[in-house]
Amino acid sequence: MATRLRRFPLSPLALVLLLAVAGLIALAMRLAEPDYGLPWLYAFRGQKSAPPEALVVGLDKAGVDWLAFSADRLETEAPGLAACLPASVRRELARASNVEDLPRGLLGCLFQALGALDPTTVVIDIHFYGTTDAVNDSLLEQGLRHLHRPILLEKVQAASLGGAAVRERPAARFRAVSQPGFFVVEWRDGDTFRYVASQPDFPGLRSFPSLAAEAEGVPLLLPGTAEPHFRLLNFYGPSGTVETVSFLDILTGHYTRSLAGRVVFVGASHPKGIARRDDFETAWSSSGGGDLAGVELAATGFLNLLHGEALYRLPGAGDWAAAMAVGLAMLALAVAITGFWGAVAALLVAAVYVVAAGAAFASDALWLPIAAVLYAFAPLSLLAAIGLGYRQTSAVLYRLLPRRIAVALVHDHSRTRSDALVTDATVMVVDLVSSTALAEGMSETEYNQKMTQFFNLLNRSVEAHGGMVLKYTGDGIMAVFEARRRSANHAEQALDSAVAIARALDSAAQTGPALHVRMGINSGRIAVGEIGADTRSSIDAMGDAVNVAARLEQMAKQDSDANRTVILVADATIRLTDQWLERSIPVGKRTIRGRQGEVWVFQLEWRPASPS
Incomplete structure (x- = not known):
């Protein structure tokens, strides 16, 4: 990286504000992490096979439709089911249009068929709607007796809030x-990522995943410990990743594999088949669907507990602190380095962190926050690096060029290299007398300091009178004065500036080495633009007026001694101002080397500033 670290370019107040904004961003994005960070982590990890210990038996709309259509000919279509269902239940089945219309007796037959496959237990995620009758309840009870300690759903209203109430199961016999x-x-209004594991209002009531895991012999709680209020879900993939079979395949005997050592979860697996929605958006959902049914969420929670794969986050404010640490590191690099390399450094930190977070998620189920890094700190770091880089580049450009030209170069995107600014102006060429002798009598450091003071004096005087120093010429300058205001006179501005320079040098001689300059001043049409090669150029002024001003400065050196400042002015400038005509001495017509015709030359009279 060629760019060196610079002095940190932020004031203490700006730094405090930056820290405050970063903290608020990290806090806000922590709340949005399930919707904006978690999907990236799943995408990084990819879908993986669900463990085989869970099977979802889905009550789907297609199965309901088939049963309703075939209710009067079950003896030929499904003899085993026909033998289980009495005629009254079959008539009820013929009227079913969705999962909630299935008679309880049919579910009893389903549980009998499942019991024959010897599952560890069956979790029944079904609300029993409709009226209770002896025939259906008897069939349901018989079916439950074929299972080993089945788990029935208690209907809990507003389960995660205080003051909830429990609806009894449909018959005490169950x-x-x-x-x-x-x-x-x-x-929540967004992706589902956790479930309620315990409820203070119902301390004796356990969640499906916990009960199923304990049925498989997994001790979840040590004596004297309590379940957390929530547990995070670690999804294996989109809907159907946990093995799912239709309840119709169980009822008709098409599914005959042993379920020994497996927990079966029974519930609605087709969201459109029930009146009450039981599907949930997750990080695997898409615009085309893929929401997970509640029964598959319960199976996922069980598998997470069984294999120790439940997601976990950093404790306490760990998430916030991690996002803050990475975000501040990105911003610090962006601000300290700035520009292209500052942006690269910040994005590199983000990339390394996101890859590390993805690896931790895939291997250890550790959910590290990345939403703040990707969606807040990365754009902020880019803006900071580019903005500060632009500001620093502009500052350098403003030091190298007159501000007006620098602004035009930066902001005028329609401008081409061959374009030049053509204007009426007065050109002033200034050169230091006896600079070689001055350097000989000083050290390099002293000479550098002296020349810096000299150039600062020239620059202040030129800019104070509306001009701009176009370039530095070794031990002198070329300045250009334009009439950018209607009331301004660029000739008067240049002459006023020349006298101000002479007086300032005279005053400076009171406390240090005497410095004298020679000046040549001329007015006319000039062109300001780039000169040089295709790969490197500089800004210069061109035109006859410029050449004449430069020759007048050389002429001033030849016609005077080194003990005073001499200002030679062409008649083109004198004619533009009345106040200086009487304060200038005609030198006469002079021939300008390399130019046809003669030029009237005047020497400007000036007096030292009166002592204050």
């Missing part, structure tokens, strides 16, 4: 053959 559980996903 309590003896099942255990209660609940599964509540935190409601």
Whole structure:
């Protein structure tokens, strides 16, 4: 990296404001992390196979439609199911149009068929709607008895809030053959990423994932410990990643694989098949769908607990601190280095952090915050690096060129290299007398300091009178004066500036070495533009008026001694001002070397400034 670290270009107040803004950004983006950071981490990790210990038996709309259509001919289409269902339940089944219309007796037959496949347990994520009758309830009870400690859903209203209430299961007879559980996903306007693991209002009620994991022999809690209020979900992929079969395949005997050692989750797997929505947006959702059904969320939570794959975040304010640390490192590099390399350095830090966060997510299920880094600190760092780089480049350009020309070069994008500014102006060429002898009598440092003071004096005087120093010529300058205001007279501005320079040098001689200059001044049409090669150029003024001013400065050296400042002015300048005509001495017509015709030359009279 060719660019060196510069002095940190921010004031203490700006630094405090930057820290405050960074803190607020990190805090705000922490709340948006599930929607803007988590999808990137899943994309980095990719989809992975779900462990085999869970099976989702989906109550889908296609199965409901088939059963309703075939209810009166089940003896030929599904003899086993026909033998399980009495005629009254079949008539009820013929009227079913969605999952919630399925009679409880049919679910009893489903549980009998599942029991024959010997699952570890069955988690039933179903709300029992409709009226209770003896036939359906008896079939449902028989089906539950075929299962090993099945887990039935307790309907919990506003589960994550105080003052909630529990709706009883449809018949007291079911309590003896099942255990209660609940599964509540935190409601939020965005992607789902966690579920309620415990509820202070119902301390004895356990979540589906916890009960299922314990059924598989996983001890979740040590004596005296309590479950957290929420657990994070670690999704394996989009909808259907956890193995899912239709409940119709179980009922009709098409699915015959043993379920030994597996937990079965039964619930609506087709969101459009139920009146009450039970699908949730996740980081794997897309505009084309892919939302996960609640029953698959419960199965995912169970597999996370079983294999120790549940996501976890840094404790306390760790997320905020991590985002702040990375963001401030990016901003510090952007501000300290600036420009292209500052932006590259900041983005490199972001890239390294995001890759590290992705690796930690994939290998250890550690969810590090990246939303603030990607969506806030990266753009801020780019803006800071580019903005400060632009400011520093502009500052350098303003030191090298007159501000007006520098601004035109930076902001006028329509300008080409061959374009030149053509204007009426007065040109002043100034050169220091006996600079070689001055350098001989000083050290290099002293001479540099003296020349810096000299050039500062010239520049202040020129700019104070409306001119601009176009270039430095070794031990002198070329200045240009334009009438940018209607009331201004560029000739008078140049002559006033010349006298001010002479008087300032005379005053400076009171406390240091005497410095004298020779000046040549002329007015006319000039062109200001770039000169040089295609790969490197400089700004210069061109035209006959410029050449005459330069020759007058050389002529002043030849016609005078080194003990005073001499100002020679061409008649083209004198004619533009009345006040200086009487204060100038005609030198006569002079021939300008290399130029045809003669020029009337005047010497400007000036007096030292009166002592104050």
